[in-house]
Amino acid sequence: MEKTSKTYHIITFGCQMNRSDTERVAAVLEHVGYKSVNSIELADLVVINSCSVRQTAIDRVWGFLRNCEVIKEKREITYILTGCILDDDKKRFTKRFDFVFDIKKLAEFEAYLHTRDMVGDDYLEVLPKYSTEYQAFVPIMTGCNNFCSYCAVPYTRGRETSRKVGDVLNEVRNLVANGCVHIELLGQNVNSYDPVDVEVFSENNPFEHNFARLLWEMNQIDGLGRIYFSSAHPKDMTQEVIQAMALPNMLNYLHLALQSGSNEILAKMNRKYTSDDYRKIVQMIRHVNPNISLGTDIIVGFPGETEEDFEQTYQFYQEMDFDISFHAMYSPREGTMAAKFADDVSHEDKKKRWHRLQSQMKKITLKKNQRYKDRVVEVLVDKEYDGWCEGNSREMKRVRFQSDKSFVGKVVNVKVIEPKMWMLEGVLI
Ligand code: SF4
Numbered sequence: 448m449e450k451t452s453k454t455y456h457i458i459t460f461g462c463q464m465n466r467s468d469t470e471r472v473a474a475v476l477e478h479v480g481y482k483s484v485n486s487i488e489l490a491d492l493v494v495i496n497s498c499s500v501r502q503t504a505i506d507r508v509w510g511f512l513r514n515c516e517v518i519k520e521k522r523e524i525t526y527i528l529t530g531c532i533l534d535d536d537k538k539r540f541t542k543r544f545d546f547v548f549d550i551k552k553l554a555e556f557e558a559y560l561h562t563r564d565m566v567g568d569d570y571l572e573v574l575p576k577y578s579t580e581y582q583a584f585v586p587i588m589t590g591c592n593n594f595c596s597y598c599a600v601p602y603t604r605g606r607e608t609s610r611k612v613g614d615v616l617n618e619v620r621n622l623v624a625n626g627c628v629h630i631e632l633l634g635q636n637v638n639s640y641d642p643v644d645v646e647v648f649s650e651n652n653p654f655e656h657n658f659a660r661l662l663w664e665m666n667q668i669d670g671l672g673r674i675y676f677s678s679a680h681p682k683d684m685t686q687e688v689i690q691a692m693a694l695p696n697m698l699n700y701l702h703l704a705l706q707s708g709s710n711e712i713l714a715k716m717n718r719k720y721t722s723d724d725y726r727k728i729v730q731m732i733r734h735v736n737p738n739i740s741l742g743t744d745i746i747v748g749f750p751g752e753t754e755e756d757f758e759q760t761y762q763f764y765q766e767m768d769f770d771i772s773f774h775a776m777y778s779p780r781e782g783t784m785a786a787k788f789a790d791d792v793s794h795e796d797k798k799k800r801w802h803r804l805q806s807q808m809k810k811i812t813l814k815k816n817q818r819y820k821d822r823v824v825e826v827l828v829d830k831e832y833d834g835w836c837e838g839n840s841r842e843m844k845r846v847r848f849q850s851d852k853s854f855v856g857k858v859v860n861v862k863v864i865e866p867k868m869w870m871l872e873g874v875l876i
Contacts, residue, residue, distance in 0.1 A: 455473075455492045464633050470578060479561075494529060546559050587610050588640055589634060591607060592639070630671060632676040674694075678702065708759040708764065711756060715750065741768075745760060768811060776800075816871060822862070862874050
């Protein structure tokens with residue numbers, strides 16, 4: 448294989464899974480000799496790794512493409528598109544990019560680069576170019592069987608497939624042996640993890656649910672102090688998964704998408720639970736771990752959402768007392784079931800509902816953060832700027848303290864002095 452001396456730059460839109468996929472695309476490029484650069488202007492080859500869940504992400508790709516074409520008029524540059532892309536989008540984009548491939552077919556990209564010795568049938572088995580030594584994404588499954596009516600993922604990533612337990616544990620053990628202290632397990636629906644090699648689980652593993660069993664195995668690995676996962680679906684949040692979340696090395700945070708507090712809207716979204724089911728799950732979680740921090744996602748203005756439906760979401764939010772939430776105004780995603788529904792909530796109403804929820808979240812977030820005053824939190828430092836070190840606590844709160852970059856990658860204890868809405872400020876102890 449002849450190595451190139453060209454440069455590449457990857458732009459990632461979307462979730463952690465896309466970020467993890469980017470690490471595999473980077474590994475393939477570096478295998479053939481490409482060097483990473485941090486801007487398009489310096490690159491010979493640019494990869495856009497796009498998300499397809501929302502139409503806005505696809506719109507961003509079109510916007511980005513216009514800038515690319517200006518550069519291409521002036522010099523030679525190669526543009527590649529990958530990610531989770533619907534077939535129709537792929538057809539449209541194929542004419543404008545030099546090469547378009549489905550991320551699950553990473554081997555096609557390898558062939559495009561004139562090599563075929565790295566990617567096998569399962570692209571997740573490619574050893575990624577990890578972004579840091581101290582924390583890493585480890586996908587355990589991909590795809591989704593849930594068909595939420597607004598989401599394109601089941602059409603782009605296909606049905607759920609799980610990685611083997613043996614492969615996941617080997618990857619994690621290697622990472623930990625090389626100094627990694629924080630692992631984030633990834634998948635569209637991690638708690639429906641269903642590997643073929645269940646015989647690999649230890650005989651004394653106390654659980655029967657496969658995801659709970661995996662969490663237990665991870666908790667046996669010496670040196671791995673921080674384990675986190677995303678995304679979990681409420682319908683698969685069993686008693687065993689909830690118990691496994693209380694194992695000693697698990698982070699003290701759960702992100703569990705609610706999407707709506709109205710049962711009518713949840714049914715139209717095809718979420719497969721009611722607000723009462725969700726409430727019971729949260730009660731069980733808080734019973735096992737009263738101090739857990741809880742985050743969620745909510746869509747406002749879904750087709751047919753009345754003022755009364757929204758009011759139910761608003762009240763339910765208050766009752767659940769979430770630590771943080773991400774709010775989206777509904778927009779139809781071509782190719783999904785919901786795109787066939789009338790998008791009948793005006794933009795004005797979507798905005799009003801979004802702002803109401805947002806201001807409620809800010810009040811609750813600040814109130815909950817104020818409880819951290821004078822408490823000591825454990826922080827993994829992932830950033831340094833202007834004399835501040837910043838990182839996540841075990842509750843996934845951003846924390847900062849004054850120090851230097853020698854702390855990046857270290858786990859430290861910080862006493863919180865000034866809790867703010869988006870940041871806990873403190874001192875190193
Ligand atoms: S659970 Fe629903 S929202 Fe999440 S990936 Fe699957 S279909 Fe999409």
